[in-house]
Amino acid sequence: MSAAVPGDSDLDRRFALPATADDRTLLDTFLDFQRDALVRKCADLSDEQLRSRPVPSSSLSLLGLVRHLATVERWYFQGVVADEPWPGDLFDLTDDFDAPFHDVAHATGRESFALWREQVAASRRIAAARPLDAIGRTPGTGAERSLRWVLTHMIDEYARHLGQADILREAVDGLAGE
Template sequence: MRLEQAYDAAMSDSRMALPSTVDERTMLRTFLDFQREALVRKCAGLTDGQLRARPVPSSTLSLLGLVRHLATVERWYFQAVLAGDRPGDLYDLTDDFDAPFNDIADATGAETFVQWRAEVAASRRIEDERSLDAVGRTPGTGSERSLRWVLIHMVDEYARHLGHADILREAIDGRSGE
């Protein structure tokens, strides 16, 4: 791809189409939603078996495990930290803190994405009800986290795991990219 084509492709990215002068909340929400949508794109068109596959020999990661983990992170930061709710764990973490990644033998893409979408919807409702300066407390430690911090952290969390998803998807069927 020529440099000009790469630049044109980057500028057509929906994140780049956002004017740089929009308010902070719109920018944070747009960047996070872009990351959320990228997760869906990276899993699109795969069978349950492919979503459960662990195609990188040195890793136990799967696309389905990543989706389950991100659903858990959505629930934790928005419902437990910001809203102060005790929604319970999505997965049984009693014997394995990494259960969202590991206990996938019977999980399906359909049920996993229904749960993930429900967590994202709850996160959006909680975000809509608060100012960026609203502060919640981390259960157990009492550490304060503002909504602004949570939104930035969520962009980071998704971006990091989308890098993993790129590698997994490419190992499954050769597809990569946004």
């Protein structure tokens, strides 16, 4: 009997994801895994902890990451992929492009996650209604993006920010990783 090693599905749920599925299943599943990881990394924290900026060299907070990812969901799926009128920005109270990261003083986890979940639900609805090769256009520039590109980019977007979330979470209460 061999001992379990890191990477076994019992130790790391990422390796339980479908390894031989079609592209659509892989992309959807990996993106949902990343979305779920955001929730796990913020679980059981107070609003104060979610708003805290515990890394002295950074202005990032876990709540800022949640708000940013809600914005990114909205931008890429509703703004680029969908053939719907652009519904507008989520956080347009200032001219600060990074407002979702910075304007967290009065934000709550409940409110921010509710908004994020609304955007994720809209993203899933939009993606499910289109083939991977569907082409959308970036508002303002008209640059073309396939749904396949958007799904891949979203996996990358979440993965990069989840690395930051690990550091923030560890600084908040000592917990980190999967």
